[in-house]
Amino acid sequence: MKRLWILQQRAAPYLFVLPFLVLFVCFMLVPLCRSVVLSLHKTAGPGTMVFVGFDNFRFLLQDSLFWKAVSNTVTYAVCFLAIQIPASLGLALLLNSPFVRARDFFRYAFFSTHLVGNVFVAVLFMLLLAPRHGLVNRFIGSVTPLGSELNWLGKPDLALPAVILAALWLSVGYGMVYFLAALQAVDRELYEAAEVDGAGRWARFWHITLPGIRPVLVFLTLVGMIGSFQLFELPYVLFQGPGPNNSALTVVMYLFQQGFETGDLGYASAIGWMLVLMVLAVSIAQIRLTRADRDS
Known part of the structure; x- marks a missing residue:
């Protein structure tokens, strides 16, 4: 009995760890290994495979559509983060003010947009961006001479701005909640000491607020960059495809087209691993820049 x-x-x-290990092996490790094997083959559906070595990767480097998707994805990521981070921080600063009433209501109102999901937002913005009758076009027509006939979903130059606008509506409140929590964690005595020393609002923000919220700032930037490289559902549903002249084509959308529409799972796997390398490179570069800035 003792034994x-x-x-x-x-x-x-x-025994406690075993369920996790089984799930991890079945749904993570095996598919990852399978995707590596597939990336070295040319396929026509799941039943036909021809070994081609690294030809998929060689063709990928010369594929103009792939680089078009990379260009669209990088442009989206840079523009999205350049607007989302300041907008979320501005809302958090506003709601952190003691003079704002009903802060809990506004906090929930701004965050609630993040709860609906990409597909719902895409369908919603199909209506909001509709020419003449869409609320966005009606507002633009009422305050600018551009009129209300802007074809957001039909002109290549307006495709990425439409996606960015929808993504901002979805995610600004999400970033605001993180920034608000970080702002409330900053020691108030630092502000009081700086005010006694004669520091103005900008000096207090630059020397106290920003260093205090830097970990959250880095986290949101990193997560936003990774999420931007994984963009798929929002433009795909919004444009019912890659958009006019592939102006809304992203890397993940191109992967989906090659794997599930064309049927070449091998080439799609090669695109997936190239995406992994891109995200890894961007993440490492960002972490190193952040550490160098902190050390300096």
Whole structure:
């Protein structure tokens, strides 16, 4: 009986970890290994595979559509983060003010847009951006001479701005909640000491607020960059495809087209691994820049 109890004690940790390991191996490790194997083959659906070595990667480097997707994705990521981070921080600063009433209501109102999902937002913005009758075009027509006939979903120059506008509506409140929590964690005594020393609002923001919220700022920038490189549902549903002249084509959308519409799962796997390398490179570069800035 004592031996059985000792055996149970020794085996208990492994038994608790076993369900996770089984799920991880079945749904993460095996698919990852399978995708590596597929990236070295040319396929026509799941049943036909021809070994081609690294030809998929060689063709990928010369594929103009792939680089078009990369260009669109990088442009979207830079523009999105350049607007989303300041907008979220501005809303957080506003709601952190003691003079704002009903802060809980506004906090929930701004964050609630993040709860609906990309597909719902895409359908919603199909209506909001409709020529003449869409609320966005009607507002633009009432305050500018551009009129209310802007074809957001039909002109290549307006495709990415439409996606960015929808993504901002979805995610600004999400970033605001993180920034608000970070602002409330900054020591108030630092502000009081700086005010006694004669520091103005801008000096207090630059030397106290920004260093205090830097970890959250880095986190939101990193997560936003990774999410931007994974963009798929929003433009795909909004334009019912890659948009006019592939102006809304993203890397993940191109992967989907090659894998599930064309049927070349091998080439799609190569695109997926190239995306992994791109995200990894951007993440490492951003972390190193952040560390260098912090050390300096």
